[in-house]
Amino acid sequence: MATAFQVATRAWRALLADATHARVMEEQYDDVMRVVAVLAQSKPTDEHVVDWDAIRSRYKEEEDEQAFLALVFVVQDVVEAIVRDRMTFLLDDVRTSEASDEQTALQREAVAHQEALVLELPERFRVVFLETLRSQWKELEQDAAAKSATRPKLEQFDWRVIGSVVLMRLVTSDGTARVFKVPAKQFHQLRYSTAKVLQEMNQVEAHPIMRLAHMEQSKHRGVVSEPHTQVP
Numbered sequence: 001m002a003t004a005f006q007v008a009t010r011a012w013r014a015l016l017a018d019a020t021h022a023r024v025m026e027e028q029y030d031d032v033m034r035v036v037a038v039l040a041q042s043k044p045t046d047e048h049v050v051d052w053d054a055i056r057s058r059y060k061e062e063e064d065e066q067a068f069l070a071l072v073f074v075v076q077d078v079v080e081a082i083v084r085d086r087m088t089f090l091l092d093d094v095r096t097s098e099a100s101d102e103q104t105a106l107q108r109e110a111v112a113h114q115e116a117l118v119l120e121l122p123e124r125f126r127v128v129f130l131e132t133l134r135s136q137w138k139e140l141e142q143d144a145a146a147k148s149a150t151r152p153k154l155e156q157f158d159w160r161v162i163g164s165v166v167l168m169r170l171v172t173s174d175g176t177a178r179v180f181k182v183p184a185k186q187f188h189q190l191r192y193s194t195a196k197v198l199q200e201m202n203q204v205e206a207h208p209i210m211r212l213a214h215m216e217q218s219k220h221r222g223v224v225s226e227p228h229t230q231v232p
Contacts, residue, residue, distance in 0.1 A: 003204050005085060008077035009117045015067075015074060016122055024067040025125060031055075032068065033132050036076045040083070040140055079133065083144045090118060091134045152176065159187075 015021040025032065035050055059065035082090060089111055118126060133140075152172035159168040166187040168180040182190070 003081070003085075005078065005081035005087065005114060006117060008074060008081050009121070012071075012074045012078055013117075013121055015070060016125065018067075020063055021067045021071060022122070024064055025071055028068055028071075029125070029128065032071050032075060033129075035072050036079055037136060037140075039072070039076050040079050040143065075129075079140065080144075082133065083137075083140045086141075087114060088137075090115065090130065091137060 016025060035055070038050055055068070056065055059068065081087075118130070121129070152174040154170065155173050156171040157168070159166055161167075161184065164184055165181050166184050168182070168187075170178045170180070
């Protein structure tokens with residue numbers, strides 16, 4: 001099962017194989033990364049962090065506009081996957097073949113595979129992308145932690161079948177209540193899609209690269225929480 005990073009990186013590489021997307025990426029790289037950074041650092045409740053109308057107005061050709069938007073969203077997926085999984089090994093100025101003794105052979109293989117995926121990106125984009133990511137890493141990491149800490153959680157979910165429709169009521173931890181009314185067929189499709197996503201999340205969680213990330217986080221927390229002894 002491919003991880004979110006693998007899926008996003010392959011999608012980006014596929015876009016760059018197209019002449020139009022490659023040209024737009026080269027010409028508008030700064031704008032792409034600027035929008036990606038804004039989206040990655042914004043809160044889920046921020047609705048107008050990007051002026052999409054202003055962006056669209058810059059493009060005379062619809063093909064270029066669509067290419068720009070496609071690049072923004074796929075690069076955003078790549079950045080968020082890297083930050084979420086704490087893939088700091090991609091940001092090292094000098095890569096070494098020696099891994100930590102705590103890493104298993106399978107984990108080292110997973111890390112090497114992630115690095116190989118990045119190396120498959122065209123060099124003119126890869127080098128600048130990693131430099132940009134390195135320069136903004138601290139802010140991206142802090143914002144990701146803040147978003148995960150403040151995101152509302154699901155507290156209550158009720159549903160009832162009324163004829164050919166399903167009435168649903170959802171309550172989140174911030175006290176917000178929402179009511180949805182959807183066709184029964186669409187509701188069953190939603191149930192199936194949710195079950196599928198949960199299954200894929202479990203598979204991603206079991207991936208060696210995720211176990212490595214959890215190990216690094218636990219190691220970091222252990223260092224931070226270690227009590228200091230006083231010398232009498």
